[in-house]
Amino acid sequence: MEAVPTKTITMRLTGIQYLAHETNLYEFEPIAGEAIPAAGPGAHIDIYLPNGMIRPYSLVHSGTDNRYTIGVKRDAAGRGGSACLHDSVKVGSVLTVGVPRNNFPLVETAEHTVLIAGGIGITPIWCMAERLKELGRSFELHYACRDRRDVAFLEKLEKLSEARIHIDVEAGNFLDLGALIDHAPANSHFYCCGPAPMLDAFEANTRDVIPAMFIWSGLLLSKKSRARGALSSCSRNRAANL
Template sequence: MSLERTLTVRVERISRQTPEILAFELAHPWGRPLPSYEAGAHIDVHMPGGFSRQYSLARAPSAASAGSYVIGVKRELSSRGGSASMHERVREGDLLPISAPRNTFPLREEATHHLLLAGGIGMTPLLAMAQALAARGAAFTLCVFARSEEHLAFADALHAPALAPHLRLHLDQGDASQRIDLRSLLAERASGTHLYVCGPGGFMQAVRDAAAHWPEDALHAEYFAAPTDANTTTGLPFTLKLSRRGITVPVAADQTAVDALHEVGIDIPVSCQQGLCGTCVVEGDGEGAEHRDFCLTGSERRHKVALCCSRAKGQELELQL
């Protein structure tokens, strides 16, 4: 396996958003434009201590923001690595290696209405999406779930005139009449509505349960971490059939497809290795795959496979490699 190429950015500004969340503005060290991106995209940040994490870009791309990226980092209580490293060791002026932006959570052009559901720090990609939708005059609703105003990150951006008419705010400790009941919100789907969700695991599951009757292609989710019960590494042995090379490669029970390919000299770029980021996705017989990723949509799964985690349904899986 091989890690993706990185670029170096300077930490321009660090601002406290909530007691647990810091925003980092990252810019090119010599003031050059950074690679372009679309709302919903994320970057890998390689941080002090050898940790690497994915963070969504929390601002819609625009000419005014071409020189920098903004990410939000929540300090997880259990963290001894990634988020703690960002909070404790990274200072303004530091240089950080990052990946180019990658988007596995794009807005759907075919949607006639976009329903964005954000739980806590999961707001970051959805804020960028809401700003992009507002800029193009699209129909959307942004529902943000937070504990209280004090725990609401990027509050200025949320309350900006362009977003305010589209914003519904659910505060656990706020006015009971303003709270959002997911089951009634999602009970009926207006034709053409697409639902996007990002947040902690419990929130994601609650949304998925409430939207269980929605068509799979109208549901889009961005996960921060694989669910704790997810198995992304082992399973039954199978064979990869590489149609372009005309060879087969065995994958052992305790091996991933990426590892098996690496053993025969075929390097597939990886990043998260948990099925989250989309770096290792290749074209192949998606219908023959046991998909274990959290980044491909239902329609993408027909012809794509995330090789860091997914396996064959049967004894063989054909890939366009």
Template sequence: MNAGNTFEVEVRGIRREAETVRSFELWPLGAESAESAESGEAYELPPFEPGAHLDVHVPGDLVRQYSLTNPHERHRYVIGVNRDPASRGGSIRMHDAVTVGSRLTVSAPRNHFPLNEAAVHSVLVAGGIGITPLLAMVRRLCELGRSWDLYYCARTESRAAFLRELRELADTCPDGALHCVFDGVPGTAPLDIRAVLAKHGAQADFYCCGPTPLMDAFTAALADVPPERVHLEYFKAPEISTPANSQAFTVTLARQQKSFVIEPDRSILHVLQEHGVAVMCSCREGVCGTCETAVLAGEPDHRDRVLSPEERAANRTMMICVSRCKGDALTLDI
């Protein structure tokens, strides 16, 4: 199986994990059981580390990203999907159109939200379905015998996915602790992230995945924490206005020997697609990493939520769905 390409998997299990959340077990085609999958290399899926996600081609010609919950298993992938009526339709189709036996096309895993396994202590903050990558991290931290605190925010207990397993992990891991905040329950206040920082801030690494209000509160509270200790995974890009310095620039595709002008109101991705250039993409908001493209010349104006400060400074790649150019021209490896 080539990890560099998309490939088909079969849905072998669907389970209700919470009021609006289901987990989906994705198995390699031809594997008859966990034992047969693990015993034959032909049935091994590409490996991944905690924090990784897949591109899933959802019925209806949609591509969506879902975090993986089961690190170090090679015979299956397990994802959690929240049925969100306010979404762009991917989660609804996963719930309503995908059944046991369905075949789905997926990508090899990608990880822009890695776990620092050497951290002195890990503090994880999850909001709703943002628990999925953090569940994988908790499983790995328990396996390593590392200390952790997980703050799990949900409206009610019935909407908190994977809660039974998380409680079992907290009970069996000597250095792990689960803190549930069900702020839809009368009398329960939202999580005080500044208090969390005051309690754990000396040497801990901090992780957050959840809806925009939680992410905004988290980043504001941790503004003075060294960036290498703050790790974020966004569902969608925060609403921001277009910077006043946006200007037209030229993009040259080195391998195709083509050049295009990118006007201030158009993205690189839009222009390339309008001219028939095939580019992998999904979120179009700079949060999934699907359209990451190598930069050969020029200085990108990075506007994504994927690359680290170090990766941005290196200017080796950019997300062409949202990022632009600080000068007059860019050359991309396309």
């Protein structure tokens, strides 16, 4: 999915930090120190890359401290957006950044929230978990990765009592979405962000227990790229569209 032109801010890349295998955190601050718009969990920003590509990335922090932080996985099969960020953009680089937009908003008042992430899909989900923790809300976080080296925020997750990490190669299977959805308390809200097979499993399992009109999902990548990742969420309580 190519990004849609939107209002932009000129920002400096002020920090790059290792997050997981082939995945870095990138921190941006406005060059003139001006106030930047904050956004809720689930929001994303468009990064205008030096190679002319524009790529959307979920905010890991929602901009409340006047900076935007994103986590980007290098996609060897991609057309060069993530590779450009990993290989060509350095601390100090000045880039154009779109103001945040939110197609994956978090309901902060749910009785209970089930957060499900796979791979790099953790970025908006982590932001949601931090927010729910801050609010003292009831939630659980299930995070699946193929390999332990792919796990982002590992140290923080290990300290988060609500978090469960599933490593496919260690467990010998995929995360059982059906079981965790079945065991969720009534009136739970569900959010899922991960690769397409996980999203398909999520939709198949929620479809059986939640009326179709209350399931909402957003295809945030094109059909071609859906083989790699998509975002989806649903709720027993409301209908919404991404």
